[in-house]
Amino acid sequence: MIAIDWGSSSLRAYRLGDDGAILDQRRADVGVLSCDGRFxxxxxxxxxxxxxxxxxxxxxxxGRGGWMEVPYVECPAGEHEIAxxxxxxxxxxxxxxxxxxxxxxxxxxxxxxxIADVMRGEETQIIGLLDSLVExxxxxxxxxxxxxxxxxxxxxxxxxxxxxxxEAYALFRTHSVLARLMAMEDPPFDAAAFDDGLQxxxxxxxxxxxxxxxxxxxxxxxxxxxQSPSYLSGLLIGHEIRAQAPRPQCVHLIGNxxxxxxxxxxxxxxxIEVRRHSEDLAAIGLHRLARVMA
Amino acid sequence: MIAIDWGSSSLRAYRLGDDGAILDQRRADVGVLSCDGRFxxxxxxxxxxxxxxxxxxxxxxxGRGGWMEVPYVECPAGEHEIAxxxxxxxxxxxxxxxxxxxxxxxxxxxxxxxIADVMRGEETQIIGLLDSLVExxxxxxxxxxxxxxxxxxxxxxxxxxxxxxxEAYALFRTHSVLARLMAMEDPPFDAAAFDDGLQxxxxxxxxxxxxxxxxxxxxxxxxxxxQSPSYLSGLLIGHEIRAQAPRPQCVHLIGNxxxxxxxxxxxxxxxIEVRRHSEDLAAIGLHRLARVMA
Numbered sequence: 001m002i003a004i005d006w007g008s009s010s011l012r013a014y015r016l017g018d019d020g021a022i023l024d025q026r027r028a029d030v031g032v033l034s035c036d037g038r039f040x041x042x043x044x045x046x047x048x049x050x051x052x053x054x055x056x057x058x059x060x061x062x063g064r065g066g067w068m069e070v071p072y073v074e075c076p077a078g079e080h081e082i083a084x085x086x087x088x089x090x091x092x093x094x095x096x097x098x099x100x101x102x103x104x105x106x107x108x109x110x111x112x113x114x115i116a117d118v119m120r121g122e123e124t125q126i127i128g129l130l131d132s133l134v135e136x137x138x139x140x141x142x143x144x145x146x147x148x149x150x151x152x153x154x155x156x157x158x159x160x161x162x163x164x165x166x167e168a169y170a171l172f173r174t175h176s177v178l179a180r181l182m183a184m185e186d187p188p189f190d191a192a193a194f195d196d197g198l199q200x201x202x203x204x205x206x207x208x209x210x211x212x213x214x215x216x217x218x219x220x221x222x223x224x225x226x227q228s229p230s231y232l233s234g235l236l237i238g239h240e241i242r243a244q245a246p247r248p249q250c251v252h253l254i255g256n257x258x259x260x261x262x263x264x265x266x267x268x269x270x271x272i273e274v275r276r277h278s279e280d281l282a283a284i285g286l287h288r289l290a291r292v293m294a
Numbered sequence: 295m296i297a298i299d300w301g302s303s304s305l306r307a308y309r310l311g312d313d314g315a316i317l318d319q320r321r322a323d324v325g326v327l328s329c330d331g332r333f334x335x336x337x338x339x340x341x342x343x344x345x346x347x348x349x350x351x352x353x354x355x356x357g358r359g360g361w362m363e364v365p366y367v368e369c370p371a372g373e374h375e376i377a378x379x380x381x382x383x384x385x386x387x388x389x390x391x392x393x394x395x396x397x398x399x400x401x402x403x404x405x406x407x408x409i410a411d412v413m414r415g416e417e418t419q420i421i422g423l424l425d426s427l428v429e430x431x432x433x434x435x436x437x438x439x440x441x442x443x444x445x446x447x448x449x450x451x452x453x454x455x456x457x458x459x460x461e462a463y464a465l466f467r468t469h470s471v472l473a474r475l476m477a478m479e480d481p482p483f484d485a486a487a488f489d490d491g492l493q494x495x496x497x498x499x500x501x502x503x504x505x506x507x508x509x510x511x512x513x514x515x516x517x518x519x520x521q522s523p524s525y526l527s528g529l530l531i532g533h534e535i536r537a538q539a540p541r542p543q544c545v546h547l548i549g550n551x552x553x554x555x556x557x558x559x560x561x562x563x564x565x566i567e568v569r570r571h572s573e574d575l576a577a578i579g580l581h582r583l584a585r586v587m588a
Contacts, residue, residue, distance in 0.1 A: 064513065113497060115507035116514060146471075146506060162510075163502035164470070171465040176458070177440075203407060206537030207501050208457035208530065212440060213409035216456075219358065220410060236502065243500030 001054040002047060003286035005279070006061035007121050008033050008145075011042070014283035015050050022283055024050070032060040032067075039067040040093035055096070056286040058104040059121030062087070072108035072118060078156035079127050082107070083292040104289060109160040117160045121282065122148045125254050128285030129277060130155050139248035143237075143259045145170075149244055163240045169233060172211060178232065181218035187226035189262065197234025198269055207239050237266045248272060254281055295348040296341060297580035299573070300355035301415050302327050302439075305336070308577035309344050316577055318344070326354040326361075333361040334387035349390070350580040352398040353415030356381070366402035366412060372450035373421050376401070377586040398583060403454040411454045415576065416442045419548050422579030423571060424449050433542035437531075437553045439464075443538055457534045463527060466505060472526065475512035481520035483556065491528025492563055501533050531560045542566060548575055 003014040009031035015024040028046055035042045039061070047055075062070035070087045082105060089101040106120030122142045129140065135154050142148040145166035151159040172178050200210050214232060217223040223231055241247075250273040253260050264274045297308040303325035309318040322340055329336045333355070341349075356364035364381045376399060383395040400414030416436045423434065429448050436442040439460035445453040466472050494504050508526060511517040517525055535541075544567040547554050558568045 113499065113507070114494070115511050115516070117506070118510055118513070161499060161503055162506040163500065164505045165502050167470055168502060168505075171469055175465055175469050176461055200408065204537070204539055205407065205455060206457065206533055208459050208462060208534055209455055209537060211458045211462075212411070212456040213407070216412055217409050219412070222409070239500055240502055243498070243503060245498055 001056060001287065001290055002050055002052050003283040004043070004055060004057040004061070005059050005121060005124070005282035005286075006032055006057055006066075007059040011046060012279070012282065013046055013050075014280070014286075015052065016283060016287050020284060020287035022280065025280075025283075032063070032065065040095050044095050053099050054290065055099055055101045056086075056104065056290055057102065058124035058282060058286060062103040062105060063120050068103060070103045070105045073105045073123075075107060075109040075111065075160065076153065076156040076158040077107065079130065079288060079292050081156075082123060082127065083289045086289065086293055102293075104286070107157055107160060111159065117162050119148050119150070119160050119162070122150065122254075123157060124285035124289065125277075125279065125281040126150060126152065126157060126285070127288055128281035128283070129252060129254070131288070133252075138252060139244075139250070140252040140254060141263065142254045143263045144255060147240060161244075163243065165236050165240045169236055172232060173229060176211075178211070178214050178218075178228070181215060181223070181225060182228045182232075183225040187229060190227050190230035191265065193223065193227035193230040194234035194262070194265070195269060197231040197236075198238040198266055199234075200231075201235050201238025201242055207235075210235055210239075233262065234266070237263065241266060241270055241272075250275065252277060255279060295350060295581065295584055296344055296346050297577040298337070298349060298351040298355070299353050299415060299418070299576035299580075300326055300351055300360075301353040305340060306573070306576065307340055307344075308574070308580075309346065310577060310581050314578060314581035316574065319574075319577075326357070326359065334389050338389050347393050348584065349393055349395045350380075350398065350584055351396065352418035352576060352580060356397040356399060357414050362397060364397045364399045367399045367417075369401060369403040369405065369454065370447065370450040370452040371401065373424065373582060373586050375450075376417060376421065377583045380583065380587055396587075398580070401451055401454060405453065411456050413442050413444070413454050413456070416444065416548075417451060418579035418583065419571075419573065419575040420444060420446065420451060420579070421582055422575035422577070423546060423548070425582070427546075432546060433538075433544070434546040434548060435557065436548045437557045438549060441534060455538075457537065459530050459534045463530055466526060467523060470505075472505070472508050472512075472522070475509060475517070475519060476522045476526075477519040481523060484521050484524035485559065487517065487521035487524040488528035488556070488559070489563060491525040491530075492532040492560055493528075494525075495529050495532025495536055501529075504529055504533075527556065528560070531557065535560060535564055535566075544569065546571060549573060 005012040013026045073085045085105040107123045110116045138152045140150045147163045147165045149161045252275045254277045299306040307320045367379045379399040401417045402412045404410045432446045434444045441457045441459045443455045546569045548571045
């Protein structure tokens, strides 16, 4: 089968053996938002030479503005509930007429707050992880533009909480008054400045106040233009982690190497145990869902 | 005398009588950042016809990137310490050769946190208010792009704390994923949506999580594109006010009518008493400093 993790900013395609082993994989920066509605053409191009009949997709491809909107599954739910809600692509394009295209739903958590929270794509990565988790409660963090913090209880996703950490970083890094105090090109990660930002996030005054401190520290020469991006990152991630209550003892991180290194560093600074997992869990999750569905 | 409040984004000029009464005033959107270093020309144009010898200026005109950088005065300080640090414009332009141009320093608070906090211009508005305050502790809030929260103790400024509330609003309103869910033109203030945002700011999860809720609520149809800007404003101002510890019983607000109406509404929702003051306090403060200096 073919497994596709198609998000807002990229497409990851995996060709899987019957046992779920990854035989081949491709990656392209053709996110759902950038392909202008021509989903079939884009997909056909990226699957060139892969002619397996079953194609399973997850991510924003099933969201509003994606190929076909697939309704969210409500928390708590495990792999059986999600598999049951997988949708075949209706009125599929003739280019895929001989094949079986299906889209995995996202998940919605209506319980945790007056305003619901949602995810699309991350639920499939988590399903790829479930087999390796024992019964009980686990905390999973998928850092990114919109970081997801997910609780799993007895192999079912019980809650979802999103923090706009990555997007806030980009906004303040690029468009705010702080941008002028920062090197144009991203300097290497500065662990000491990052740790200072992490520590600052625990002080009184709140995030909106702490952010202004970057300006003052820059003006007073206490943060250089190559230190301040790492300080900003530490400050925001520090606020993100401190807002998780109760604080978890162990966090499973799923994501790319660069982000995971930064988050693992931050979590270790809070005394939290870390287990790292690759984004390729999406392929494992899609294979698992295909078997549950069968 | 002539009193000038020259900030990052606007210039306010006042012609004052000997008793400090405002005889005339002008306002222009020629902030320090937008006049490309041609300070003398810009000022001469806006003072056309006003030929008083003494010209007192406050605000970013005395900051880095301004006409002349005047060192900060350290907290705690009152009007005497600030008046003593007022700087005559060195090497003044010939166009002002016959006149006495002076720039009021900003203030720096090194005590409240590992990173100092600063203000420029607001100290002069506060000096304009001091005469009407009794001995003791008072809290003053000057909302804006960078909101200032200032403590006055026995007629001296004892602390400064800045929150990037207005700038964060503009960033998320304009450049974030939330912008797509908001009406392009600013809709009228929606008090119910603002109050929902204020209330949400008290929930668990932190600001970075609460911000994402605007996206979810928009997708689920719980916040319309004309409600969400007011909700965002309430959320950010709620976080700003909740971060003030200990929470003040009474706050003096200094600013323009539009902002003061919003902040007064928010403070009242927290049970905090409000006293409103106009930005023209800068003229009163400059007149006061001229007298103390004399």
